Amino acid sequence: MFQYTIGFIGTGNMGSALVRAACKGIDPQQVVVTNHTPAKAQALAKEVGCQVVLTNEEVARQSKFIMLGVKPHILPEVLRQIAPVVKECMDQGEEKVLVSMAAGVTMESMYQHLGLSQRVPMLRIMPNTPAAIGKGMTLVHPECCKPELVDEFETIMAQSGRFDRIGENLADAAGAASGCVPAFAYLFMEGLADGAVMAGVPRQKAMTYVAQAVLGAASLVLQSGQHPGALKDAVCSPGGSTIVGVSKLEEGGLRSACIQAVAGSAEKNKKLGK
Numbered sequence: 217m218f219q220y221t222i223g224f225i226g227t228g229n230m231g232s233a234l235v236r237a238a239c240k241g242i243d244p245q246q247v248v249v250t251n252h253t254p255a256k257a258q259a260l261a262k263e264v265g266c267q268v269v270l271t272n273e274e275v276a277r278q279s280k281f282i283m284l285g286v287k288p289h290i291l292p293e294v295l296r297q298i299a300p301v302v303k304e305c306m307d308q309g310e311e312k313v314l315v316s317m318a319a320g321v322t323m324e325s326m327y328q329h330l331g332l333s334q335r336v337p338m339l340r341i342m343p344n345t346p347a348a349i350g351k352g353m354t355l356v357h358p359e360c361c362k363p364e365l366v367d368e369f370e371t372i373m374a375q376s377g378r379f380d381r382i383g384e385n386l387a388d389a390a391g392a393a394s395g396c397v398p399a400f401a402y403l404f405m406e407g408l409a410d411g412a413v414m415a416g417v418p419r420q421k422a423m424t425y426v427a428q429a430v431l432g433a434a435s436l437v438l439q440s441g442q443h444p445g446a447l448k449d450a451v452c453s454p455g456g457s458t459i460v461g462v463s464k465l466e467e468g469g470l471r472s473a474c475i476q477a478v479a480g481s482a483e484k485n486k487k488l489g490k
């Protein structure tokens with residue numbers, strides 16, 4: 217019988233963000249982690265109070281939900297490594313769910329790498345790093361998992377933020393919008409803060425003002441349901457200073473660059489699993 221509710225293989229940037237969320241949602245003693253460099257998993261475990269083991273097989277044997285937090289090119293090797301353990305446990309009647317967060321890797325190709333005759337329940341997710349503080353957006357592709365197990369997974373990870381269930385056919389495109397956008401937002405905010413510094417605002421204050429403005433604007437979009445264009449219009453007084461800034465952003469091709477960024481990331485997602 218499994219000892220832990222959820223186990224993580226790979227505690228890098230994304231894996232550790234989800235470990236933090238899991239440890240806020242359930243008893244950290246129900247969470248186990250392992251990592252290629254054990255010291256990384258050990259430091260995280262010490263910080264959040266979860267358990268740590270030394271091998272991927274141990275995580276697979278002892279956890280109900282097995283979170284695969286390695287890079288896409290490492291995933292096939294890890295799947296082959298844990299397959300015998302998963303089979304043995306399932307043959308003994310244990311319920312296991314494999315959860316992959318790897319960009320671009322389809323569930324069909326994961327089944328092939330596992331190489332098992334039985335179909336292990338599987339979830340493919342696309343989270344983002346704000347999950348570490350409960351502000352994440354996680355897309356869940358639920359096709360290969362019973363609805364009650366999807367519900368259970370979302371309950372365990374509830375402290376990571378929002379979830380949306382969406383077909384795997386949209387994984388590469390939607391994954392770019394959730395997984396990659398934080399990086400784009402950081403770049404945007406860094407530029408805005410640089411502008412404020414150029415205009416004379418001290419760096420630390422500039423970062424706070426910009427971050428809070430972006431946070432407030434995003435919250436308003438989500439809560440009001442209004443189109444961002446309408447909310448932008450409400451800030452731009454005729455002949456005022458904001459519309460001058462808007463015109464500068466358009467001169468720099470901001471919206472076109474944003475479109476290309478998300479579309480380009482979606483294209484790259486398609487290639488990552490191949």
Ligand SMILES: NC(=O)c1ccc[n+]([C@@H]2O[C@H](COP(=O)([O-])OP(=O)(O)OC[C@H]3O[C@@H](n4cnc5c(N)ncnc54)[C@H](OP(=O)(O)O)[C@@H]3O)[C@@H](O)[C@H]2O)c1
Binds near residue numbers: 344
């Ligand atoms: N970063 C994001 O914002 C984001 C968003 C959505 C999805 N993802 C997905 O999340 C996955 C991880 O990305 P990441 O950004 O977190 O990468 P990362 O920071 O490089 O983390 C990967 C972790 O896997 C560990 N690892 C490597 N080989 C391993 C093995 N054989 N067994 C156990 N652990 C192993 C690495 O340990 P060492 O450092 O010791 O080698 C590292 O801690 C990727 O599949 C990515 O597509 C990431």
